[in-house]
Amino acid sequence: MTKLKNDAWLGALMTLMGSNWICLLGSSLSGVSAFLIIAFMLLGILHLTDSPYLGIMAFLILPIIFVMGLLIVPIGAWWEHRKELKTGKSKETLSPFPVVDFNLPRTRRIGALIVIFTAFNLFVISTTTYEGVVYMDSVPFCGQVCHTVMEPEYSAYRRSPHARVACVDCHIGPGASWFVRSKLSGLGQVLAVTLNTYPCPIPSPVKNLRPSRAICENCHWPEQFEGNRLVDRVTYGEDEKNTPTHSVLQLHIGGGKTDNGIHGWHITSGIQIRYTAIDRERQKISHVSVTKPDGSVTEYSAAKDAFTPEELSKGQERVMDCIDCHNRPTHISYMPGPAVDAALAANAIDPTIPYIKKEAVEVLTAAKGAPEDLDTIAKTLNKYYEENYADLYKNNKEIIDAAITRIQDIYRENVFPKMKVTWGTYFSNIGHDDRPGCYRCHGTLLSKEGNAITQDCDVCHDVLAWDEQQPKILEELKGK
């Protein structure tokens, strides 16, 4: 008796899924992909793998196959029905649409199966749609799927203070309209990667980045900042001993409430600075206007002969915001000098190795993205120490090896030949060291009366020590 019942259900299932090969194809596609989606989701939930491609399969590719399978089934049924109509094979199907008669047990069984399958299909579709959207906003999707393309940004990001902030929190931010916009431009980007038409290096600044105050200020509120920040910049010399010197600055970071400081002068509510840059990288600034809370406007312009009329005509105006100073808050890249300094300060390169600062910077500066760079770095440094410091090389080879490994890592973290990214491709606008940074405006632009935007050192920071070996201020702070 039960056997008979089972057969009846099986028959209903067969009718539903496989009345011809098209239906069979559709239902198998859906079945297999649903099985894989669930299996991949389980793998993810159980943390058995963290491959970024798992998400692409489970939430983007397989769901498409799943839905395609579902769509194929009715096409197959329609085709079958038409065939039966033509051949006059079945009485039941002589009418243009199949006759549905719930008085027949078979029809009821098929109906029940349809309800169960539809519930299951809706479950799979809604889960994968939701998970797909979440997944497309995830760091693995943005940073790792197009591995080569995003490598420079992802690699710097992982080592930055924002390593726990999702890419989308800065690149998209909250709100439905930016969500839709980002998905549209994301589609373009996926196409560009597939068709290999994306630019190398990826241009910066990002032209359509959302105004940064709507993003950064979800977490930071500089108007509430106050006071100073003490920074100690250590630079190692190019002498045999790699002698370190310190520049100690008291940066007037400030905010908007009680003291203006750096932030208060540019971004407090009530103050608006607009500037016109004539180049894509926003390095050449031709005009600035400041509107103060009292409504007064001060204009500053570049010297008359600084730019040609043709250059000036290319100018684009922009309201100054966080990104105009903090253009690399998370994708931080270094020049060889500061990178080697940081490694020496952290003892990742042993500072007792003679001339290591000079040699490391030289070998890194020469390595601009050729395929053999990493080998050359190792060979050059090994050769140098073998020839010039044979004893050290023989007895303490491990500290040289460790230094070489770190120097190669510095190269890997900053030079990405496949993306044509090399030393200085991306640079920071904070400061005035190897790039004009603050000096794009300060000291270069003049008001009608001939006053420059200030370049007075103490306005931005007190220079408490400048390239000194043993600054008094650091001794005092240590309480010696």
Ligand code: HEC
């Ligand atoms: C703390 C905020 C922040 C986070 C988090 C962040 N970015 Fe960025 N990103 C920026 C800023 C700011 C720029 C430069 C914008 C400018 O100058 O216009 C940028 C630029 C870029 C660029 C353009 C090329 C370049 O290097 O300037 C790419 C590509 C990029 N980011 C990808 C990513 C990816 C992928 C992630 C996640 C792994 C990510 N970003 C996370 C803030 C962020």
Ligand code: HEC
């Ligand atoms: C989702 C929150 C979040 C967003 C959005 C965000 N930040 Fe941050 N940011 C942080 C946190 C948290 C830290 C502190 C990290 C630490 O102290 O290690 C930080 C640190 C910083 C620092 C100090 C870094 C240092 O060297 O000490 C700067 C500068 C900064 N953020 C700028 C920005 C800018 C500019 C943006 C917008 C492009 C931005 N942040 C967007 C959370 C965020």
Ligand code: HEC
């Ligand atoms: C005129 C340039 C400028 C602008 C505009 C600017 N900043 Fe800064 N900001 C600085 C400088 C300079 C520092 C100190 C840099 C350092 O840490 O060496 C700083 C430091 C910070 C810090 C770290 C504070 C600390 O105490 O260590 C945060 C966070 C920050 N800025 C966020 C922002 C945000 C968010 C915005 C936009 C609302 C913004 N900044 C706009 C120049 C600027």
Ligand code: HEC
């Ligand atoms: C786009 C142009 C521009 C850039 C870039 C810029 N500033 Fe300014 N800054 C101004 C203008 C304009 C003023 C206000 C001048 C005035 O009051 O008329 C100003 C004022 C200041 C003041 C107050 C000066 C005073 O008289 O007390 C400080 C401090 C300052 N900026 C620091 C910085 C720092 C630090 C940087 C780089 C991280 C920087 N600025 C980058 C345009 C700029």
Ligand code: HEC
């Ligand atoms: C418009 C603001 C501004 C002015 C004016 C300014 N600086 Fe700076 N300076 C900065 C900022 C911002 C930094 C970066 C701090 C950091 O690295 O965190 C910096 C960094 C430095 C450093 C240490 C790092 C380096 O680049 O070597 C020294 C030294 C220095 N400044 C000296 C001076 C002297 C001397 C003057 C006067 C001639 C001056 N600065 C004028 C904003 C300014």
